[in-house]
Amino acid sequence: MxxxxxxxxxxxxxxxxxxxxxxxxxxxxxxxxxxxxxxxxxxxxxxxxxxxxxxxxxxxxxxxxxxxxxxEQEEVQDVMEQLQNSSYNKSIVRQVYIAALHKEQQQIAEAVERAEKGDDS
Structure with a gap:
């Protein structure tokens, strides 16, 4: 070459x-x-x-x-493990996560809409 x-x-x-x-x-x-x-x-x-x-x-x-x-740290770890293994707690965390995700997506959509309109506020 x-x-x-x-x-x-x-x-x-x-x-x-x-x-x-x-x-x-x-x-x-x-x-x-x-x-x-x-x-x-x-x-x-x-x-x-x-x-x-x-x-x-x-x-x-x-x-x-x-x-x-x-x-003690070990005892806190045991509590956290029990909380983690509970399907009820997993469901609550999943619901809160999904709600936060939807809120974030809505905020992004609103920001895009404002930007398209030329509104910088």
């Missing part, structure tokens, strides 16, 4: 080509470094979001079951 020659580079000296190549390498290294920094920041944000979510949900569990504060 032959490459088409670029007239821009045809007129450049070997030193200019090498300098251009070095500049391109540095730009690439800089871009890779920036990408790594952004990926690291993304992981930090995701970890903070997860930690916050777990704390909030744990607080809600404690609020619903105040006596759980005095339970």
């Amino acid at each position: 032959s490459r088409a020659k670029n007239p821009k580079y045809e007129s450049m000296s070997l030193e200019e080509l090498r300098a251009n190549m070095e500049k391109s390498k540095k730009e690439l290294e800089h871009a890779i470094h920036n990408k790594n920094i952004l990926e690291q920041r993304k992981r930090i944000v995701e970890r903070k979001e997860r930690s916050h979510r777990l704390i909030v949900k744990g607080a809600e569990f404690e609020k619903a079951f105040p006596l759980s504060r005095d339970l």
Whole structure:
């Protein structure tokens, strides 16, 4: 497979080509470094979001079951396992999830409708 020659580079000296190549390498290294920094920041944000979510949900569990504060971790795990194995609880969680999903879809549809009308509020 032959490459088409670029007239821009045809007129450049070997030193200019090498300098251009070095500049391109540095730009690439800089871009890779920036990408790594952004990926690291993304992981930090995701970890903070997860930690916050777990704390909030744990607080809600404690609020619903105040006596759980005095339970050991193993005992809390046993309670959660019993709750998880209950088909009644699974049904409740499924219903709440479906309702939340419908609400989110409705909000998206309303936002699309507003955007189509040109209403940014």
